[in-house]
Amino acid sequence: MTELSIGILGGTGDQGKGLAHRFAQAGHPVLIGSRNAQRAQEAADSIGLGARGAENAVVAAEADIVIVAVPWDGHKELLISLREPLAGKIVIDCVNPLGFDKQGAYALPVEEGSAAQQAAAVLPDSRVVAAFHHVSAVLLLDPAVEKVDLDVLVLGDDREATDTVQALAAVIPGVRGVYGGRLRNAHQVEAFTANLISINRRYKAHAGLRVTDV
């Protein structure tokens, strides 16, 4: 499947850049998207391996599979603006709607239930899958980390699409893509990132999840 090109909206952030780095290493053509084409190109240059940068709309139009890694603030508006170029494509939402205060992170309420369900609501012609919520940007970006020790939970209502995304997750060394349920159960997977942040703080770790007996 390495012939599939991967576009990453918001690819200049740590999570997006970390994923771009790993997919480029695995041989996928990678397109970094940003509001600002120059910042996108700078991020692509920092990754190398043939990665290219462009405005989000160009990436949405060109890439075979598109990952949404933008901040929660602005998520809905961006996707509404990209409805046409994203039609027919697998769109992977990895956004975690979180708030932060002195006691750490907590899940924000989302009218549609979750970021992924919001994406599905505003992109009715796309095949929305939720995945890659719990990956540690620090580990993805660290060239010394050869294997990333976690399972990526992949949620969606389109079996072919979730199968494809599970296979995509598995190109990252150490990672498995594990089916995690329908899109209506995405909220708790997104929100669990708040718990991982608490765990990281308590144990000074870069915690991830493994699913046992699978």
Place this chain on the structure above:
Amino acid sequence: MTELSIGILGGTGDQGKGLAHRFAQAGHPVLIGSRNAQRAQEAADSIGLGARGAENAVVAAEADIVIVAVPWDGHKELLISLREPLAGKIVIDCVNPLGFDKQGAYALPVEEGSAAQQAAAVLPDSRVVAAFHHVSAVLLLDPAVEKVDLDVLVLGDDREATDTVQALAAVIPGVRGVYGGRLRNAHQVEAFTANLISINRRYKAHAGLRVTDV
């Protein structure tokens, strides 16, 4: 800590009986609670190892640590009725507010945010901890399963209480008790049980979680 007695409200259900079985095996005095004292005694007899059965109110009064393993329907009313006997005690809520339909399990909305936060709201004088949501009753009850392969996420705002519950989880062979955040982040841990049910169905497994890098 095996001198601490463990009471289990709703201990005649599979989850409660499974936990009772493992704690009794580890040497804890175990008290099974039920609305019906006779059914409680029958469950206790099926466990053996000195387990005793009684009405929920008697168990709430006698046990050192009380686990709430009742159905979500009736959770609030039962805890309100036990406010006095539960005062000052560690109360471990392991209830998962879930609905079921043809597409499987899904998380129910909870006014207080989560079952554990509801318990904390109606038991202001107790030390409420959320834990044991993801344990498989099948594995706990199977004498052939010597080690249970999962981490129990322990959530709460009282460090001494969460430390105690982490230690209690660890008496089950194979299990670790891992701090999982504050009570305000309990909803997604409870709701994630719906995802585990989806995973179990897809993979024909008894799935659990392990936290990596901890």
